[in-house]
Amino acid sequence: MKNIDSIPKATIERLPLYYRCLDKLLTFENIEVISSKELGGRLGIPSTQVRKDLSYYGEFGRRGVGYDVHDLKKSIGKILGVNKTWPAVLIGAGNLGRALVNYEGFEKMGLKITNVLDVDLDKIGNRIGPITVESMKDLDKVVEEGNINLGIITVPASAAQEVADKLVRAGIKAIWNFAPTRIVVPDEIVVRNEDLAVGIVSLIYHLSWQDKLDA
Amino acid sequence: MKNIDSIPKATIERLPLYYRCLDKLLTFENIEVISSKELGGRLGIPSTQVRKDLSYYGEFGRRGVGYDVHDLKKSIGKILGVNKTWPAVLIGAGNLGRALVNYEGFEKMGLKITNVLDVDLDKIGNRIGPITVESMKDLDKVVEEGNINLGIITVPASAAQEVADKLVRAGIKAIWNFAPTRIVVPDEIVVRNEDLAVGIVSLIYHLSWQDKLDA
Numbered sequence: 001m002k003n004i005d006s007i008p009k010a011t012i013e014r015l016p017l018y019y020r021c022l023d024k025l026l027t028f029e030n031i032e033v034i035s036s037k038e039l040g041g042r043l044g045i046p047s048t049q050v051r052k053d054l055s056y057y058g059e060f061g062r063r064g065v066g067y068d069v070h071d072l073k074k075s076i077g078k079i080l081g082v083n084k085t086w087p088a089v090l091i092g093a094g095n096l097g098r099a100l101v102n103y104e105g106f107e108k109m110g111l112k113i114t115n116v117l118d119v120d121l122d123k124i125g126n127r128i129g130p131i132t133v134e135s136m137k138d139l140d141k142v143v144e145e146g147n148i149n150l151g152i153i154t155v156p157a158s159a160a161q162e163v164a165d166k167l168v169r170a171g172i173k174a175i176w177n178f179a180p181t182r183i184v185v186p187d188e189i190v191v192r193n194e195d196l197a198v199g200i201v202s203l204i205y206h207l208s209w210q211d212k213l214d215a
Numbered sequence: 216m217k218n219i220d221s222i223p224k225a226t227i228e229r230l231p232l233y234y235r236c237l238d239k240l241l242t243f244e245n246i247e248v249i250s251s252k253e254l255g256g257r258l259g260i261p262s263t264q265v266r267k268d269l270s271y272y273g274e275f276g277r278r279g280v281g282y283d284v285h286d287l288k289k290s291i292g293k294i295l296g297v298n299k300t301w302p303a304v305l306i307g308a309g310n311l312g313r314a315l316v317n318y319e320g321f322e323k324m325g326l327k328i329t330n331v332l333d334v335d336l337d338k339i340g341n342r343i344g345p346i347t348v349e350s351m352k353d354l355d356k357v358v359e360e361g362n363i364n365l366g367i368i369t370v371p372a373s374a375a376q377e378v379a380d381k382l383v384r385a386g387i388k389a390i391w392n393f394a395p396t397r398i399v400v401p402d403e404i405v406v407r408n409e410d411l412a413v414g415i416v417s418l419i420y421h422l423s424w425q426d427k428l429d430a
Contacts, residue, residue, distance in 0.1 A: 008259060009259035010258075010259035010260060010261075012417055012420060013259060013417060015416070015420070016413050016416035016417065017413070019416070020410060020413065024397075028397055043225075044223060044224030044225035044227075044228060045225060079420070080416055080419060080420050080423065081419045081420055081422065081423025081424075081426075082416060082419055084423070086419055086422060094314070095310050095311075095313040095314035095317060096310075096311075096314035096318075098310040098314075099309070099310035099311035099313075099314050100411070102310060103311075103395075103411055103412070104372065104395045105395045105410055105411060105412040106411075106412050106415065108412070109412040109415055109416055109419065110419055111412070111415045111419065149422050150418065150419075150422065157319070173422060173425060174418040174419075174421060174422050175418075176414060176415060176418055180318075180319045180320045182239075182243055190418055190421040190422075192414055192415075192417060192418050194414045195235060195320055196315070196318055196320060196321075197235075197318070197320040197321050197323070197324040197326070198231050198232070198235065199391060199407055199409045200321065200324050200325075200326045200391060200407075201230070201231035201234070201295050201297060201324055202227055202228060202231065202407060203365065203389040203390075203391055203405055203407050204295060204296045204297055204301050204324065204325055204326065204365075204389075205227060205230070205294070205295050205296055206389060206405040207296065207301060207364050207365065207388060207389050207405075208295065208296025208299070209296075210388060211296075
């Protein structure tokens, strides 16, 4: 396997797509072997790129036969680290925070939101599923006792940077930011800024072209 | 411009990434000219791919100079159709539905959730921001009167297919599905299945490797 730093970011971003696609093949379609062309075709990725992406991590599949879906899913799962459970603290017990705590799809990716914190006295003590909302003042204790490396931000944009600073000081190593603003953190902290609006654009693109073709 | 059907799906999926990146360059960084290498570098996409993607839609930028960020954003916005406003009906007034209605980032992508429907009598009549939750029984009327082409599903997985069927019968042309299940629709309907879990995987990947390197 190559040095992790030499693997292109775009390759790393595609691994979860492969993983989900393989998961769907097994769960919904009962497909057990797939070629790089078929796998790529389902994702809009050329087969040469599929093979190149996987080659960074070892040798998978058999020439002329394809990949064993179960084996490849397991291998990529290990590469991604989703075969383990990663506890996370979520900051901001609003609608989006509640929705994420109740979201059914995180478990298969290894994510477990174990704690929810807020500054709002009206929210502290409320329950979200199995979790009781705690005070933001308890952040350091929560992170240390839970051995938590992952923080999720679902506060308004105006509060996001302050929350990010507190997460970093508490020892968090990776931040998933849902607030629609940029946050600045030290280089060694990994941040993913989630923009829910990205998903709509391909739909609007299609609608827009239907309109033009109908006109 | 080439026939829309001949443009690779992966190219279409990258256009919103370019659009958002250009938007950020203007809004946060005051950058007015950018090369395909710099643009690609920010997104983990090779410069050759950036130029190829854009070439499907015409000629942009000047050799040796780069792209005018404002012009390119405007052009891509037009291609994507986000320069117009697209009304949408959202089905499912739970936490995720409420979060989406209140989400600040949709407007710049042209999405406007105009109606929220639910079957739950306890939710019908409640307000979410400026919207009053209506009964699912009013779907056909809402879609027709609002001239709505876009439906958003935020109901539990078990109810998603039934809702999708109703949206199709009501005349919806594109569906954004947040329920963690597959929905089956006629070929002419465009569906995007949103999986919120995808975003976490690149973070877990990094955490996982930090663990291995520290070990």
